[in-house]
Amino acid sequence: MSTPQEYIDQNKDKFLNELFELLRIPSISTDSSKKDAIRNAADFLVGQLEALDFERVELFETPGNPIVYGEHCPYDDQPTVLVYGHYDVQPSDPDDLWDTPPFEPTIKDGSIYARGASDDKGQSFTHVKAIESFVKSGTPIPVNVKFILEGEEEIGSPNLVPFLENHKDLLACDMVLISDTAMFGKDQPSITYGLRGLAYMEMEVVGPNRDLHSGVYGGAVENPLNVLCEMIAKMKDEDGVIQIPGFYDRVIPLTQADREASAALPFDEEAYKNSLDIKEVHGEKGYTTLERASARPTLDVNGIWGGYQKEGAKTVLPSKAGAKVSMRLVPDQDPKEIARLFQEYVESIAPDTVKVTANEHHGGFPSVTDLDFYGLKAGAKAFEEIYDKEVLFSREGGSIPIVADFKRVLGVESILMGFGLTSDAIHSPNEKFSVKDFHRGIKTSARFFELLPDFKE
Amino acid sequence: MSTPQEYIDQNKDKFLNELFELLRIPSISTDSSKKDAIRNAADFLVGQLEALDFERVELFETPGNPIVYGEHCPYDDQPTVLVYGHYDVQPSDPDDLWDTPPFEPTIKDGSIYARGASDDKGQSFTHVKAIESFVKSGTPIPVNVKFILEGEEEIGSPNLVPFLENHKDLLACDMVLISDTAMFGKDQPSITYGLRGLAYMEMEVVGPNRDLHSGVYGGAVENPLNVLCEMIAKMKDEDGVIQIPGFYDRVIPLTQADREASAALPFDEEAYKNSLDIKEVHGEKGYTTLERASARPTLDVNGIWGGYQKEGAKTVLPSKAGAKVSMRLVPDQDPKEIARLFQEYVESIAPDTVKVTANEHHGGFPSVTDLDFYGLKAGAKAFEEIYDKEVLFSREGGSIPIVADFKRVLGVESILMGFGLTSDAIHSPNEKFSVKDFHRGIKTSARFFELLPDFKE
Numbered sequence: 001m002s003t004p005q006e007y008i009d010q011n012k013d014k015f016l017n018e019l020f021e022l023l024r025i026p027s028i029s030t031d032s033s034k035k036d037a038i039r040n041a042a043d044f045l046v047g048q049l050e051a052l053d054f055e056r057v058e059l060f061e062t063p064g065n066p067i068v069y070g071e072h073c074p075y076d077d078q079p080t081v082l083v084y085g086h087y088d089v090q091p092s093d094p095d096d097l098w099d100t101p102p103f104e105p106t107i108k109d110g111s112i113y114a115r116g117a118s119d120d121k122g123q124s125f126t127h128v129k130a131i132e133s134f135v136k137s138g139t140p141i142p143v144n145v146k147f148i149l150e151g152e153e154e155i156g157s158p159n160l161v162p163f164l165e166n167h168k169d170l171l172a173c174d175m176v177l178i179s180d181t182a183m184f185g186k187d188q189p190s191i192t193y194g195l196r197g198l199a200y201m202e203m204e205v206v207g208p209n210r211d212l213h214s215g216v217y218g219g220a221v222e223n224p225l226n227v228l229c230e231m232i233a234k235m236k237d238e239d240g241v242i243q244i245p246g247f248y249d250r251v252i253p254l255t256q257a258d259r260e261a262s263a264a265l266p267f268d269e270e271a272y273k274n275s276l277d278i279k280e281v282h283g284e285k286g287y288t289t290l291e292r293a294s295a296r297p298t299l300d301v302n303g304i305w306g307g308y309q310k311e312g313a314k315t316v317l318p319s320k321a322g323a324k325v326s327m328r329l330v331p332d333q334d335p336k337e338i339a340r341l342f343q344e345y346v347e348s349i350a351p352d353t354v355k356v357t358a359n360e361h362h363g364g365f366p367s368v369t370d371l372d373f374y375g376l377k378a379g380a381k382a383f384e385e386i387y388d389k390e391v392l393f394s395r396e397g398g399s400i401p402i403v404a405d406f407k408r409v410l411g412v413e414s415i416l417m418g419f420g421l422t423s424d425a426i427h428s429p430n431e432k433f434s435v436k437d438f439h440r441g442i443k444t445s446a447r448f449f450e451l452l453p454d455f456k457e
Numbered sequence: 458m459s460t461p462q463e464y465i466d467q468n469k470d471k472f473l474n475e476l477f478e479l480l481r482i483p484s485i486s487t488d489s490s491k492k493d494a495i496r497n498a499a500d501f502l503v504g505q506l507e508a509l510d511f512e513r514v515e516l517f518e519t520p521g522n523p524i525v526y527g528e529h530c531p532y533d534d535q536p537t538v539l540v541y542g543h544y545d546v547q548p549s550d551p552d553d554l555w556d557t558p559p560f561e562p563t564i565k566d567g568s569i570y571a572r573g574a575s576d577d578k579g580q581s582f583t584h585v586k587a588i589e590s591f592v593k594s595g596t597p598i599p600v601n602v603k604f605i606l607e608g609e610e611e612i613g614s615p616n617l618v619p620f621l622e623n624h625k626d627l628l629a630c631d632m633v634l635i636s637d638t639a640m641f642g643k644d645q646p647s648i649t650y651g652l653r654g655l656a657y658m659e660m661e662v663v664g665p666n667r668d669l670h671s672g673v674y675g676g677a678v679e680n681p682l683n684v685l686c687e688m689i690a691k692m693k694d695e696d697g698v699i700q701i702p703g704f705y706d707r708v709i710p711l712t713q714a715d716r717e718a719s720a721a722l723p724f725d726e727e728a729y730k731n732s733l734d735i736k737e738v739h740g741e742k743g744y745t746t747l748e749r750a751s752a753r754p755t756l757d758v759n760g761i762w763g764g765y766q767k768e769g770a771k772t773v774l775p776s777k778a779g780a781k782v783s784m785r786l787v788p789d790q791d792p793k794e795i796a797r798l799f800q801e802y803v804e805s806i807a808p809d810t811v812k813v814t815a816n817e818h819h820g821g822f823p824s825v826t827d828l829d830f831y832g833l834k835a836g837a838k839a840f841e842e843i844y845d846k847e848v849l850f851s852r853e854g855g856s857i858p859i860v861a862d863f864k865r866v867l868g869v870e871s872i873l874m875g876f877g878l879t880s881d882a883i884h885s886p887n888e889k890f891s892v893k894d895f896h897r898g899i900k901t902s903a904r905f906f907e908l909l910p911d912f913k914e
Contacts, residue, residue, distance in 0.1 A: 030767075030768065030769030030770065030771065031767075031768070031769070032768065090771060091765070091767065091769075091771055093765075093767070094668075097667075097668075155769060155770065156770070182673070196672060198672070198772070200770045200772070202770075207735060208733040208734065208735055209733055209734035209735075210554075210733075210882065210885050210886065210887075211551075211554075211884070211885040211886065212733075212884075212885065213855060213883055213884040213885070214755070214757045214759060214783060214785070214884075215653060215655070215785055215853075215854045215855025215856050216639070216750065216853070216854050216855050216879055216883075217733075217750060217854070218750070218755040218757045218783075218785050218854060219697075219740050219741065219749040219750055219753055219754075219755035219757075219785065219854065220738055220739075220740045220746045220747075220749040220750035220854075221733060221735065221738060221739065221740075221750075222735070222737075222738075222739035223757045223758060225689075225757075225758035225759075225760070225761050225780075226689065226693070226756075226757065226758050228686070228761075229685070229686040229687075229689035229690050229758065229761070230686075230689075230690040232682075232683065232686035232687075232690075233686050233687040233689075233690030233691075234690075236683070240676075276665040276666055276667075276669075276674075276678060277665065277666035278664060278665055278666075278678065278679070278810060278811075279809055279810065280679075280808075280809045280810045281677055281678060281679075281810070282677075282678065282679035282808070282810040283676050283677045283678075284676065289677045290677075292676040292677040293673065293674060293675070293676055293677035293678075296676055297676075298671075298675040298676035299683075300671045300675045300676075300680045300682075300683065300774055301680060301682035301683050301686065301763075301764065302671060302682075302764050302765055302770070302771060302772060302773050302774070302775070303682070303763065303764035303765035303766050303771070303773070303775075304682050304685075304686070304761055304762065304763050304764060304766075304778065305761065305762055305766040306758075306760065306761050307758065307759050307760035307761060307781070308548070308550075308759055308760035308781060309760050309761075309762040310487075310488070310548065310550070311487060311488065311489065312486075312487030312488070312612055312818070313487065313612065313613065313657045313659075313759070313781060313783070313818040313819060314487065314547060314548055314759060314760070314781075314884065315655070315657070315759060315783055315855075315856075315884060316759050316760070316884055316885070317757055317759070318759070318760075321761065322766075323682075324764070324765060324770065324771075326671060326675075326770070326772055328671070328672055328675050328676065351737075351739070352736055352737045353735060353736065353737045353738070353739040354735075361769070361770040362770060396672075396673070397672045397673050397674070397675060397676065397677075398670060398672030398673050399672050399772075422673055425667065426670055426673075427668070427669075427670040427671075427771065427772060427773055428667050428668040428669065428670070428773070429667070429668065430667075
């Protein structure tokens, strides 16, 4: 018999092949034509958990995509870790910018290239394989473990919170373990203790009841495209300050300690600019790049459309224009309230000459985890042992709204043990995940389960 | 033997069927995949002219789409009329908004529905059939006639001006006859004496070298979509005044006479708003709707794109954004100069954080025709006889840049004898052309050729 760590080293290729099976499934939750793929990904994970001798494995139906659940809880005197992950992925478009097909995982330069490689199939799979290393090496799993793997994270987890609320006993635990974030840098173990929230809106501006000839009507009839641009331009001032009344009312200002911690993180702004090929960074006046990207709220247009977009020139004054606009939020902003303030502002600046609507897509609360939590310390220790380097604690700019929901509904802290890199191009073409970090992730997860009983308070 | 007018009445259905043949050809010049259709439409017209016993019919190749030419010039003592038209059409998209397929002409409620029905296949075909009415009724054509039918009007006629310049003798004439405009209202014969020019630009804003996650980078990296909107918002002020420095320098202010003529035109603003389903008109402060739509310059966004445009939500900070922006011009604005001023302004307001380009698509000069020209008077008389109503003279907001080119290169005035209606939805889904006006157009054209010798000075 081998140890779990030995088993992990001996099964590197097997783990990769299994992950590839999962990555080949185009489980895009935002695309309603991909329901079969969603189902296939969920079934694949049920099969994975069933192979771990769990007492209970179940596929829970929801009004949307199913939730995969599994548990192995033999102890009365050990903590229970609820592992959370998601098997749905972002859309792959623009597909022509991928060097290899998004759903044909390919290893190149030490990384796995595929949609979902890092976010979150690859990262969440580390914990499945870590548990397997105990089971298959004949070692008792040291703590109680539950898995909850959902298929709607990329569309705002609309059915997860109701599921949590209706299954509080089933999901009762001492902490949630999540790998869906990035390390602060290559080979730099990091634990994320803060996440931004999100309010995501879709605007539509409707002018005349049909597309018009811009020669015949231009100058006399309001153009919805011009109006849309003018309204979006009014959302931020020249200093990057968001102009929606009340937007900043609940924002907890950064403390001196926050700012010092952020300033202490290694960050090379020149390298950052070079990697993006931009001449200058840009954001809210009075804050550093790291603060802007993680600890301050934002407003970004995520998509815009209207009129003639193809080759050549069409002299049209279009009937409609639309845009997707999202705002990242920080504690204690409330996504529902921000969505309402956005709608009110849009109404207040919409001219009489057009009809404007702003609807909410999905939202999520921001969160900050207590740095003194024992689970966080166990995670940091495991990370340091495997990576042989001190862990950094940072806030991250992305959103995992369910971290706030776990706290609110189940009353527990989450440990955000990310194995990805910011350069993984998640949500972009050519998403990737380091083969080495996939392997070290499995080892770190296994070590965390081994160490946790010692840290228990 | 019948008269030309009788022949026209006897062949209504034949003319319609022939027009339908032409309308079935999807000769979209802005779409490079439609080269075969362009060729088919040109060949169809060559066949039409060949059936008229012309001395010369020829398909001239150009670096772009071919030009159809024909002439019948037996007289030394009669004026020569050069008929201009275009056989290319606008794109048909958005196709799903058409009630009948754009390239399957359908008669409904007294109108022919098809892309190009009015602009300009249906209108220009009236003159071909008018000439046929002389030839087939055994009546000598009363004046010299030349036809020039091009296939690039909707992309700015890039090869027509070089063709004019290289064929001044071939095209020598006393006037140009064009039917590519709208009547002032239903059953209201109208001759357009002014046209706006055009400068059509395409902007691109490039930020980071790839699409980014709006959570990870949002707030710290400039978003090209936000920048594009902000730049477009800076192009006009709240009074609708265009902010490009120098833009108005060459604009000839409206005279008191211009304003009185415009005010005398029948125009029901409430009906106008109702027909477009808009609550308020909108445009440059200090001008009426008719002035704004015909005699003042404009700036309209014709298309915009970038980021995620599909169903659902994608939290992307896109690498690129683009827009098509066009400006209608009035005498004496110069499209090349306006394009340059636009580019300079765009450069001056582009932030350091992105790369911005603005390229010119095509342009055209504005024009005004001399109201005392004898050809114009003959046209007005023919129009009044057939429609039994006094002709109105108006300026129109659209652009037919080659009117200015005919004046400059061939030294002649153009007679803009439009049979369309502003409600024809040219450039929009469900483009149509009244069957009655198609018929009356042929009769008016034939009558014009009959009357012209009497008006000759």
